Amino acid sequence: MTETEKRIAAKIPGEDTGIEIKKSVCPVCDRACGINAYVKDGKIIKIEGCETSPGGKGFLCPRGISARGYIYKKDRVLYPLKRVGERGEGRFERISWDEAYRTIAEKLGAVKAQYGPQAVTVYSGHTKWYRTFVQRFAYSFGTPNYATESSCCFTHGYMAGKSVLGFNVGPDMKNAGVFLGWSYCPHRDPRDLKAVLSFKKNGGKLIVVDCRRTQAAEIADIFLQPIPGTDLAIILCMANILIENGWIDKEYIDKYVYGFDKFRAAAAKYGKDNIEALSGVKYEDIYKACELIHGHLPMAINKFNGHHVNGFNANRALYALSAITGCYDVKGGQSPKPFAFQHMGGGFKTLDREFCEAKRPLSPLPIGCDKFPLWNWYEHEAQAISIPDSVLNGEPYPTKAIMAFGLNYRMWPDSQRMKEALNKLDFFADMDLFLTDTAKMADIVLPAASTVERSDLKFYPGGYMWYPAPVIEPLGESRPDEQVVCDLAEIMDLDDPVLRSGVVATYDHILRDLSFKIKDVSGPDPVKVADFKPWQPMQALTAGLPTPTRKIELSCSVIEDHPEWGLCSVPDYMPAFDEKEAAEYPLVLVAGARNKNRFHSRLTNHPWERAAAGEIDIQIHPDDAAELGIKDGDRVVVETRTGSIELKASVTEVSRRGSVNIYHDDPSAPANDIIPSDRRDPYTGFPAFKSSRCRIRKAASR
Amino acid sequence: MKKIVFREEKCAGCNICSIACMDQNDYDPSWGTEPFRTSGCVLKDGKYKNWSTSCVHCGRCIDVCPLTCISRDKETGMVVVDDTDCIGCGACSDACPVSAPKIVDGKMRKCDGCNERIKAGMLPACVRACPTGALSFE
Numbered sequence: 001m002t003e004t005e006k007r008i009a010a011k012i013p014g015e016d017t018g019i020e021i022k023k024s025v026c027p028v029c030d031r032a033c034g035i036n037a038y039v040k041d042g043k044i045i046k047i048e049g050c051e052t053s054p055g056g057k058g059f060l061c062p063r064g065i066s067a068r069g070y071i072y073k074k075d076r077v078l079y080p081l082k083r084v085g086e087r088g089e090g091r092f093e094r095i096s097w098d099e100a101y102r103t104i105a106e107k108l109g110a111v112k113a114q115y116g117p118q119a120v121t122v123y124s125g126h127t128k129w130y131r132t133f134v135q136r137f138a139y140s141f142g143t144p145n146y147a148t149e150s151s152c153c154f155t156h157g158y159m160a161g162k163s164v165l166g167f168n169v170g171p172d173m174k175n176a177g178v179f180l181g182w183s184y185c186p187h188r189d190p191r192d193l194k195a196v197l198s199f200k201k202n203g204g205k206l207i208v209v210d211c212r213r214t215q216a217a218e219i220a221d222i223f224l225q226p227i228p229g230t231d232l233a234i235i236l237c238m239a240n241i242l243i244e245n246g247w248i249d250k251e252y253i254d255k256y257v258y259g260f261d262k263f264r265a266a267a268a269k270y271g272k273d274n275i276e277a278l279s280g281v282k283y284e285d286i287y288k289a290c291e292l293i294h295g296h297l298p299m300a301i302n303k304f305n306g307h308h309v310n311g312f313n314a315n316r317a318l319y320a321l322s323a324i325t326g327c328y329d330v331k332g333g334q335s336p337k338p339f340a341f342q343h344m345g346g347g348f349k350t351l352d353r354e355f356c357e358a359k360r361p362l363s364p365l366p367i368g369c370d371k372f373p374l375w376n377w378y379e380h381e382a383q384a385i386s387i388p389d390s391v392l393n394g395e396p397y398p399t400k401a402i403m404a405f406g407l408n409y410r411m412w413p414d415s416q417r418m419k420e421a422l423n424k425l426d427f428f429a430d431m432d433l434f435l436t437d438t439a440k441m442a443d444i445v446l447p448a449a450s451t452v453e454r455s456d457l458k459f460y461p462g463g464y465m466w467y468p469a470p471v472i473e474p475l476g477e478s479r480p481d482e483q484v485v486c487d488l489a490e491i492m493d494l495d496d497p498v499l500r501s502g503v504v505a506t507y508d509h510i511l512r513d514l515s516f517k518i519k520d521v522s523g524p525d526p527v528k529v530a531d532f533k534p535w536q537p538m539q540a541l542t543a544g545l546p547t548p549t550r551k552i553e554l555s556c557s558v559i560e561d562h563p564e565w566g567l568c569s570v571p572d573y574m575p576a577f578d579e580k581e582a583a584e585y586p587l588v589l590v591a592g593a594r595n596k597n598r599f600h601s602r603l604t605n606h607p608w609e610r611a612a613a614g615e616i617d618i619q620i621h622p623d624d625a626a627e628l629g630i631k632d633g634d635r636v637v638v639e640t641r642t643g644s645i646e647l648k649a650s651v652t653e654v655s656r657r658g659s660v661n662i663y664h665d666d667p668s669a670p671a672n673d674i675i676p677s678d679r680r681d682p683y684t685g686f687p688a689f690k691s692s693r694c695r696i697r698k699a700a701s702r
Numbered sequence: 703m704k705k706i707v708f709r710e711e712k713c714a715g716c717n718i719c720s721i722a723c724m725d726q727n728d729y730d731p732s733w734g735t736e737p738f739r740t741s742g743c744v745l746k747d748g749k750y751k752n753w754s755t756s757c758v759h760c761g762r763c764i765d766v767c768p769l770t771c772i773s774r775d776k777e778t779g780m781v782v783v784d785d786t787d788c789i790g791c792g793a794c795s796d797a798c799p800v801s802a803p804k805i806v807d808g809k810m811r812k813c814d815g816c817n818e819r820i821k822a823g824m825l826p827a828c829v830r831a832c833p834t835g836a837l838s839f840e
Contacts, residue, residue, distance in 0.1 A: 010818030011726065046725055048830060059833040065721045187714050190833030215714065215743065215750050596716055607731050608724045612717040612742075653745050 078476025117142030125406030160315030166546030171300035229576030229691025249326025259555025463532020715743025715752030722831035780815030
């Protein structure tokens, strides 16, 4: 080997090697961490964190560092495809973009003509950056049925924020005295880990509450490990202890809180007599946590995913803890984090919501909104969990076609039912990076370009914005999702001159009230924009919150005004499980606890994901395993009343006694296949991913 | 000469180092071996143990190679391999305390400490990617 050949093999950037470092953004999730892409001959050969980026500051997480393998994963869709085999079989024929567009226009048009526009659902999976375009497209087409995966993941917490505070909120950990880490696992992301270690070093106290003993338990001053799904009872018990001891801010409550007395009455039901039986956590331990909170205010609290039937109320109750201790909108507590664009905070406001709302059809109600009126009140989008009810049963009216961007049926509880619904559609088009099992169900598959192959608008803390240039050509004939939306608007002759004016013009339309346009943030690095206004403590409270009472609502006035909904205006606990199932299904199944090396289904079939994280397993506590005669590495069958799956058992103290964990979305052991879809949070429609009943037995030897 | 140093107390068991190594060295599971660097965390008896291991460049493999394929780079001190004459006998692997040498398609491959990166004034890929300071080059 010559010296240059050695340097090329070692991927050393330089003129002699023809390797250039180009700055871009990690394609794996929405946190937009900066990457240095090592590019040779138009191909990325290596990825590192970008030191000058406000996102990550030179470091990537375990998923981000896998980005090259993600971009070049073998199952990337490279061309528009037309299905020629049975749905799900995976036999496709390459077609032109023109034919794909014409087919979609014709099929969606035919459904609209025969059944009305509401029979078409326009759906977005994760990610979120293009959603404004997709939502506007749905509404301009004429359907109210814009649906997203957030209707079983993110939105319940956002709704809780809106109902209690009128905003999305976030913790000011840096200035906090105590941090309440609910389902908190900072070891997944170096940014979070660095923040908490620095917080601890400065004397901050950490309380971690998690049904799993993760690494966060090791750095916690107090660790509580409840039975999954029962955390609302613990939060109410905490509120009760704080109130009973007078460890609350009476003056703040009098001034800024609405519904305190009703909330106090609800919290008073959870205490010494019942909390251990309900939650599996000792009253004394919860009391100690409250003492720690009282002694070290202000308190910051992380946001968490309460994916169970008490999820909305658990989030509401956490915000209530912040309110009664006088910690909302104060330094070191919780601060308002209104979104600038999609679910991204910016410290200023774009017109993305107005852009979508301007075209929203007001009737009929989107699917699912009849069953979940509070969802309808705050979101007025389709609750996508109702898609199977609509397609299979015609409730409240039939869905005949879906135009999807990144749909994954395995994300939904009782996934096979969602799959069955897709199978019954008259027409299904799906745009995706990868030929997933869901894409294989589609009549037309459109190839999506990944972040490094296109541009889109990124938001960073502190008012930094970026519209990065692509660092490589799109793979195959893949295109950016928003370009496809704008193209379809043109081809379908929609009454939407903005979308039809193209991608950059549409962005500029949404930014028109701000001081910058897309071209101003298209340079080599993120730039700070003049519109950014940093948070000023007490400003939101003094001005009055965007809730109906202008106060922090511990009793939701919207629910109070609608007794016909049958919902409780304060966050009261309902039984997490169906007790009738307890004898037959003695264990609690948690599907979807996060994993360092996995990000939903994004890294499925990634060659390095398995090498780093091993195969999908079910985590069983050693005592449960011993009782069941299961050894580490055994194959086991997990059964719920919805179905069964077989997978490897890992015997580990991560799981609480009596509960088991399976990672979600993986085709080798699809946990959501066996999560019942009919147990739902009545406030939001969310399913009980984190608290369903199951039983386990050793698999018959093969 | 600088070495790659691992501090267990700073390690989060996050696997970033081993994936950065896979990216640097184009690791493919079809090699049928482990990647050059492995890492992780395990919970036992109520305590987490985090680790990250790779070739420690001790040089025991140098002497046992029958075809003198392995040598120590004079400039960097890293133990490197020129596999031109390698017959894949595995003597190096047998002599290694941490099974660093892997036989892939009949040839030995192992961590070379990112020798060329060091010569170019860069950090080894694993050290560059480690966010907690558990891996350093000093």
